[in-house]
Amino acid sequence: MIIRFLLDGSSTEIDVEPGTTLLEALRSVGATSVKDGCSHGDCGTCAVLVDGRAVAACLLFAAQVDGSSIETVAGMAGDEGLHPLQSALLDAGAVQCGFCTPGILLTALELLKNNPKPNELEVRQALAGNLCRCTGYVKIIEGVLLGADRLAGAEGGS
Ligand code: FES
Ligand code: FES
Known part of the structure; x- marks a missing residue:
């Protein structure tokens, strides 16, 4: 079909x-x-x-x-470069591997569209279905929170 x-x-x-x-x-x-x-x-x-x-x-x-x-x-990236959430994960040292990162970015993107200022628990809950089998979640959570701050700042400044 x-x-x-x-x-x-x-x-x-x-x-x-x-x-x-x-x-x-x-x-x-x-x-x-x-x-x-x-x-x-x-x-x-x-x-x-x-x-x-x-x-x-x-x-x-x-x-x-x-x-x-x-x-x-x-x-996700546009003509002006990486999406702010991608940059935030990079800057937070949260791009740990190419296997889990795409799914984490997209799940986090959905979260931030629905909840632009999540707290740490909300980020952890949103990403509960995205497994990292090798490193850990601390930097990933920090990266998403940083991305939320940057996206909020970008919207506030426009
Ligand atoms: S490959 Fe789809 S959830 Fe694991
Ligand atoms: S960093 Fe991707 S699975 Fe652990």
Whole structure:
């Protein structure tokens, strides 16, 4: 079946089998920032935004996103460079690996859209489904809080 959606703002059309997951479909069209860490909804490495909502791409069938807008980490940076949340994680030393970071960024982005000034507990709760299997969460939490401050400052200054 043919499905069509926006992928980071670009019209995308894929011919998929009915059982193809969104994760498989995205990677098949080159969206390899979307990682397969478990295939079962347990780790958050495959998180993408579907119409602004963070979802595990391994748990959705591709057919379910027909007509949707999908954002991956590859679409976060703009013409002026990294998204402020990306810069904040970098500056906080929170970009620990390429496997967990994309999902963390997208999940945090959804959080900050809904709750621009979260406290530490709220950040921890939002990221509870994004596992780091190797390093830890302290710098990640600091990075998201820094990103929230910067985004709030940018909006306040405009
Ligand atoms: S690969 Fe989807 S949650 Fe782990
Ligand atoms: S899994 Fe990415 S830093 Fe631990």
